[in-house]
Amino acid sequence: MERLWAENRFTAEGHALHSVVDKPGMRKTKGVRRATGLPLASTKLGIAGMADLVEFHQKDGYETPYPIEYKRGKSKLHRADEVQLCAQAFCLEDMTGQSVPEGALFYAETKRRVAVPFDKELRELTLNIISQLKTVFASMQTPPPTTRTDRCRACSLYDLCRPKDISKPVKAWREHMTKLTLEEKEFL
Numbered sequence: 001m002e003r004l005w006a007e008n009r010f011t012a013e014g015h016a017l018h019s020v021v022d023k024p025g026m027r028k029t030k031g032v033r034r035a036t037g038l039p040l041a042s043t044k045l046g047i048a049g050m051a052d053l054v055e056f057h058q059k060d061g062y063e064t065p066y067p068i069e070y071k072r073g074k075s076k077l078h079r080a081d082e083v084q085l086c087a088q089a090f091c092l093e094d095m096t097g098q099s100v101p102e103g104a105l106f107y108a109e110t111k112r113r114v115a116v117p118f119d120k121e122l123r124e125l126t127l128n129i130i131s132q133l134k135t136v137f138a139s140m141q142t143p144p145p146t147t148r149t150d151r152c153r154a155c156s157l158y159d160l161c162r163p164k165d166i167s168k169p170v171k172a173w174r175e176h177m178t179k180l181t182l183e184e185k186e187f188l
């Protein structure tokens, strides 16, 4: 939103991992076309980004795109990685006219590919998040810091964001407004 960026150990490790797949290129391995650093966009949804790797799997004379996103850690409890991948699938479907039923997340820590089916639930969740993001961008206002403070520990933007400092005035403002409202009610 504010186009801020800061590096920490986790982002640096992510960069090192992505250096393999960030360069745009196309090659064929064991009969499968593999595109790296592939720019993606969906005019229908108004989103754009870049896929780490897209394989084009042959089936019944057609090539089905199969997006693969590289992640430095391991499989997580939340679904953010899956949502990112599903957004890539939407773009590929829009760009190629082919349905994209599945993709995969490759986690460097476990060195494993985890298959991600783009089922109805994940598609709905992803569309919902795209819509929420559009609302945030249209508001032109940076959202407040997360209430999940555990998420801030590994965030490279911590020093720029200063979530604790920001939340203090908000709390004070809320208390002030509550006091004013109560006083107003007493007066009426």
Ligand code: SF4
Pocket (backbone or CB within 6 Å): 144, 145, 146, 151, 152, 155, 156, 157, 158, 161, 162, 163
């Ligand atoms: S420091 Fe916390 S609130 Fe701020 S951007 Fe990072 S995760 Fe979000």
